[in-house]
Amino acid sequence: MIPVSNDVFEKVMELAKRRGFIWPTSECYGSVAGFIDYGPLGAMMKRRIENIWREFYVIQEGYYEIECPTIAQEAVFIASGHVSGFADKMCQCPHCKEYLRADHVAEAGGINNASILKNEVLSSALAHCNCLACGEVLGNVEVFGFNLMFKTRIGPGSQRIGYLRPETAQGMFVDFARLLRFYRDKLPFGAVQIGKSFRNEISPRQGMIRLREFTQAEAEIFVHPSCKNCHPMFSRYADYTIPLLTYTQQQKCEPPVLISMQEAVAKGVIANEYVAYYVALTHELLARIGIKPDRLRFRQHLPDERAHYAADCWDAEIFSERFGWVETVGIADRTNYDLTAHGDASGTPLTVFIQYDEPKKVPRRRIIPNMSVLGKQYRTKAKAIFGQLANATPTPSGADVEVDGEMIHIPADLFEVRDEIVDIRGEDIVPHVIEPSYGIDRMCYAVLEQAYDEDTAEEETRVVMRLLPWVAPVHVAVFPLMARDELDTIAAEITRVLHKSGILAEYDDSGAIGRRYRRQDEIGTPFTITVDYETKETHTVTVRDRDSMKQVRIPVVKVPETITALVNGSLKFSSMT
Template sequence: MANEMTTANGQPFDRASLESLMRRRMFYTPAFDIYGGVSGLYDYGPPGCALTNNIVDIWRKHFVLKENMLEVDCTMLTPYEVLKTSGHVDKFADWMCKDPKSGEIFRADHLVEEVLEARLKGDKEARGQKVEEGVEDPKKKKKKLKAITAVKLEDAVVQEYEEVLAKIDNYNGDELGELIKKYNIKNPATGNDLLPPVAFNLMFQTSIGPSSNLPGYLRPETAQGQFLNFAKLLDFNQQSMPFASASIGKSFRNEISPRAGLLRVREFLMAEIEHFVDPEGGKKHPHFDEVKDVELELLNREVQLAGKTHVETTKISKAVETGLVDNETLGYFLARIQLFLLKIGVDKTKIRFRQHMANEMAHYATDCWDAELFTSYGWIECVGCADRSAYDLTVHMKKTGAPLMVREPRKEPLTIEEFQVDINKKKFGPKFGKDGKKVEAELLALTQDMREKLSLDLKNEGKITVEVPGVGDGKVEVPQEILTIEKRTRVENVREYTPNVIEPSFGIGRIVYALCEHNYWTRAEDEARGVLSFPPTVAPTKVLIVPLSSHTDFKPFVRRLNNKLQDIGISSRVDDSGASIGKRYARNDELGTPLGITIDFQSVKDDTFTLRDRDTTRQVRAPLDDICNAILNLVNGTEQWADVAKRLPAFEGQEVE
């Protein structure tokens, strides 16, 4: 398991070097840069767009096509009522604290984490221990915290800090405030005291329409559109359960203090799945056997609450069997998430699945695991996989009356004995007037146990008392002449139920950045030569075409190669600049281009070309059809470079600086 950040070839990781490369080669750039930029907003350049699109394409094939999911594209503008009903207006918040003198705002949990980690790092330095190279704070933070990084701590304090950090995600606002007091945490830049943490809703608010009378938000997730379309999707799926919908699109969160580049931004691309499943029968998955032997690194909530962070390597079948992972469908998607991350080139030693603790669990979740990727910023959540139970469909159905449920014929009729509530509408309306709907709703919502008890009260006392919030003093008497509660038998031929939902949610931007860190390294002979070893399947450009010089004899071959690669769906670039072959390859190694074709005078003579592998810099030489066939196999993942090198003749050639 990863415990320090190194490059793909085992060198100490240099984040500044990678981020310089990514900006210089325009993987991404600060948005509105010439106006000074806006924190947490970035634009993607050509290689960043291509890398993202390739990852999304693989995601579609891995999930949407494999699982026959129903893809939808829902609007980003969302009316207030929808997000009020879903709970986001009231509960979608982080804790922030303010320096009242400078006005600076901090996200409370991140500040506690930042300061305690800096103190632990300073303790290591004071003890003369090696400090992990890749996990330092960003330069900005490092400057601010410089004054507190060289202090030796008591052993008990070190242990206490480590325990707090292990469960940092589980603290609520009051608890974070207590930690800030207890550990004397102040504004790192000014030393000023901070106000107690307060909740800050992360949604961007807006108004819809010219009169601004319809309040709304930019969506914080793509999920709600999928839930609201459930009935239509079920109908499209011919009323067949289980099934999954999927959506890829932008979401927005008004981050309190966005830092860490692409890892914490205010506008980001999400890919989300809503798998609708029958809650009866343990939420089984029909294809669980296909992944049952996949091993995951699991960090469960009990370990975190004990102040530890050690993981256990566990087969997903065992994790489900023991109840560590709640059900088969949740376990199935955890395994499939790992397989997807490995397919796009994420380092297997830098993946773990962390279970949410009670306080950090989203308001809709009954169990949740995050796929976290290890980066120079530490462990970063890149995929969340939650069991949302029936929460969303239930609250939207209750609010709107829309039938967001499944109706299916029973194989055998079901005889049910239950207490039923009958209301005499002619007398009920005049008695309760405008409060009638509220009273009726409470009566119909009574549980079977409560109905049984009240039926006795009705029989013995001739009336019942029910609690109805918002009516009088909250208690309402209902007399026997307008209400009947009695036990009856009914036969049910159709079963109605509200599906539960398992939701894998992918932060594509975070995955893109973590992938870059996991695949970045520099050549041993020249540390200035950075390389991004993306798998050919996700690399922004697959092939670099390099004519040896600008000689006119090479131009027809360049055109022919380009056309041939385009015909087989392979992206390529031509570099016919005056730089040496070595320099041209080096600058495309930075872009992650896995393959290169050189056109030289031998090509003119016998129509053969050299094919170069980015990582080994080794080359083979063969006719065009053989070269293109090898490229296609490499890009499709059906061959590795070692396979190509075995069957095509090696070329010891010219890569001259």
């Protein structure tokens, strides 16, 4: 197998396809751009990466995972702004047939705020603008919205509109009231979700980097607006130092600077402790799945790049040989935008009642009407008067209230004014949301690309996927040196014992031993156990390390615990020799 191309992307995707990591979807019908299948090894590796993500967010952070439908009713996305905002206004140049962003053309033609104009208005405004591609005057063009959400109908014959979610986040926002109860009405708390999201990309390319259906792992952390600088576990990452590319540095074309999270928050480089905490956590997580630190950077969104409601946003970018810096994780402070929007639209206040340490003593004037007189005198209007009176400003002669547009004077003897001191025990606040959002597919690609390696062994090119042991789909392979003389039955028995320990072990006795090692190297299996003739004498086997190709001999009875320790990282192969 001599790879012809020097492009790592092509090499790694060819390997991924051939070995069963990633396949084009529904290939027998010709595939569809923007959709991929994860094959047996890819699905396993993806699941391992997702589980590492869970170790961080669910186990370490204590944010439970929920699972919402991938389809939601239209109201959800109207409130979130996706129905109106997740669409591009486009037009087609009648001369060169180029598709253009209509608002961009208009802005270039001197029309301000083009993106908020109605399609028809924008269309006529464009008539005198020049095509950005061919320069011709556009003339009569139609402006149409291209919404990136997949639209569908819910139920037979129903007019009820649904959309495939473009992000998992909305599910966690609309479940806020339930989540708040689950976490016993206290901030901060978080909910996470790993699942599919859908965007009908105009032109998906670049293999698995831009997909129309992709897996997101998102956390929504709900915090008190005035407690964004008091993350309870901030000390964990306070001294964690990573290279940050702030927006001012980007504007000056300066390189990233190494800075600790504590310092970054203190200097205002990162907006608050929460964002800084998850920037650092993300760095640790990505390193854990095998991203090399020198190919990882954190870039702050430029002020005009981030969503209008976001207070701060940082992208974790991974360097790809093929695609350059690829945004893989976004960590945003979404403020109270989402909860306010859904609270307003749904009529369910998405707020938390925060109790004060001490009830506040607040003077209050209550107006208590004498209803028995009021009722007799004003009859059907009495109830409305009662309501209005509570907000009225009484004078010694009485109070004026407005009912159905009519001013009514209520004499002072029909109500009692009582000034009292009341206890205000707390207030309703809308929490702010800190959102780390991970593109799992991009992480998978980056892991594959960075793991791909070729070295020379026995004057042959050896293709090795240097996947970390806890990410590799197959943990260990078990080989009998020869498929005879009981070596095969011993090896099969060892495989069985490993399976009982929850280890994914693959037995293989076909062909020459060297070929079997190469096969496992190519799919990234970190360790190999070989049963040889000495096994029958001494009850020991060799453990071979994929990266060094070195072997050490251990007792058969120690195989499960040794492999378990090697795979979870608590034992290093280099320390066994």
